[in-house]
Amino acid sequence: MSDRGASSAGGFEFRDQMSSMARERLGTTGIGEMISLVVENGAMSFGAGEPSSDMFPVDLMRDAMERAFCDPDIWGYHHDDFGSIELREWIASRMKQDGIAPDWVGPENILLTNGGGEAISLVTEALIDPGSLILVESPTYTESLLTFRKQGAVCVPVQSDDEGIIPSELERIVSARRARFLYTIPNFQNPSGRTTPAERRMRILDILRENDVALVEDDPYHYLSYDGPPPPSYLKMARDDRRVIHTNSFSKIIAPGLRAGWVVIPPALVKTLSSLRVSAGLGRPLAIQKGILFYMQGIDFERTIAGLCGEYRRRRGVMLDLIAKHLTPMGFCTNRPAGGFFIWGSAPGEADVKEFAHYAVREERIGIIPGSAFYPDGEHGGDGSFRLSYSKVGTDAMEEGMIRLARAWRSYVGAERSKA
Ligand SMILES: Cc1ncc(COP(=O)(O)O)c(C=O)c1O
Structure with missing residues (x-):
């Protein structure tokens, strides 16, 4: 019997059987990594780019x-x-x-x-x-x-x-x-x-x-x-x-x-x-x-779409107001999308936002997606940028999330300073 690819207590390992595509071209994404961290830490998330379940018909x-x-x-x-x-x-x-x-x-x-x-x-x-x-x-x-x-x-x-x-x-x-x-x-x-x-x-x-x-x-x-x-x-x-x-x-x-x-x-x-x-x-x-x-x-398609847009527009407005209140004074910059689910922003200074995102989810249980997850050249692009999603978080919970994010930033910057 051939033992190519066989072995170890974990059973057959498919070592010689796996396609080069599966071995070389698949990997975890930056988003997948953040979502796992959010789940592990029981965190709130501004990361999920998904519709809100209370709006499913x-x-x-x-x-x-x-x-x-x-x-x-x-x-x-x-x-x-x-x-x-x-x-x-x-x-x-x-x-x-x-x-x-x-x-x-x-x-x-x-x-x-x-x-x-x-x-x-x-x-x-x-x-x-x-x-x-x-x-x-x-x-x-x-x-x-x-x-x-x-x-x-x-x-x-x-x-x-x-x-x-x-x-x-x-x-x-x-x-x-x-x-x-x-x-x-x-x-x-x-x-x-x-x-x-x-x-x-x-x-x-x-x-x-x-x-x-x-x-x-x-x-x-x-x-x-x-x-x-x-x-x-x-x-x-x-x-x-x-x-x-x-x-x-x-x-x-x-x-x-x-x-x-x-x-x-x-x-x-x-x-x-x-x-x-x-x-x-x-x-x-x-x-x-x-x-x-x-x-x-x-359904009346136009009315249904108008209903969805009304609620997401409201969430966008609340999140932008909260950003202005909690993040802008610390030097964060964000845009104002005309639709969809996402706000794009950048952190002040030379911060490594990927590292900060991990810190925020661990220390304050709030998830964001670092911009580096979305650049074709991976780690080398997007430092300083991040994505916030307003679609899935109810407006009542949003302020708590934003307070946590601002607190995480303050303590992260403090910790970085004391390392230097
Ligand atoms: C830009 C973009 N394209 C495609 C998709 C895939 O959506 P689905 O496969 O759920 O239709 C998504 C989902 O988030 C998206 O943001």
Whole structure:
């Protein structure tokens, strides 16, 4: 009997069996590390970038799911690999009505996925070979970086400012290196809360056109816009150019536990994405897709979105006021996002915010995510920056969290001084 990979009291170790991808390209993320610390310390958290559970439409969704479960179609294999045609029609029509999709987008261009995360994963598999260069807005959503790297991509950061990707930076990088696509979250970005204005989007699209680069637009916060509608989507702006792949999700507007999202696929990629979908498993749960369809058919969409925005806008306001009261006097700077869940900030001086975040969760039981977690160049970027999320913490608890954070900072700085 072969003992390759065998041994030790812990049982078979899969030493020789593990793929080089699993050995070399997977790792824990800075966010995962902080979430574990929050749980271990029983801490409050401004870290979780998730919707608030008290806003999940539990009763309406239960009724919609009950109806879905009475539908005989849901019980067998579903033979449409792209998912429920009715839900795809609903999405296509909604996106057009809301100015997100251009005329060419129909249900045949929409693939339903296991959350926006799977949409990004499928696009990654379609477009990346080991060693391929891709451009990513920096900072960016850590899980996407992990997905790109798993496929072997080299993620090249493109610097951004308060209005998202800096066009001159994109131009400089794109002309020097041949990249497959640019990944961007144009609205209320995770982690920075920033939104790229329309003129800048147009300039970015022009640069990509001139250099033959595709664009992946990840837009799960689109509808959570608190100060007026967001700028036109890249998908819509590109019109018949069809170089934009758009990923989206029901996680933020219904609930993330449903694991439901979608990708808008340009015609040239429909066949490839369809094959990838099949290779990833036989469909996604039709029961969930039908439940979402019945839920959407039963609500007034605009009113529901206005209700969500009203509550998150309120939470954003309370957190900004608390920041002004507790953090600004100590020299912290933060931005004012126009939507989504996140405020981006920087600590005063030369502080190592990663170290401070660990200190704060241990000593004061309050979690924040250090900015370094979101930079493609990891430890070397983002020192001094951090992300605060206002979505999941009720406004009553927020002040306590902010007091703890301010206290943690004072004692951390004191401890650092006494070391010096
Ligand atoms: C920018 C961004 N993209 C994609 C996702 C994935 O969301 P889901 O897979 O729940 O749809 C998230 C979730 O936080 C996100 O912030």
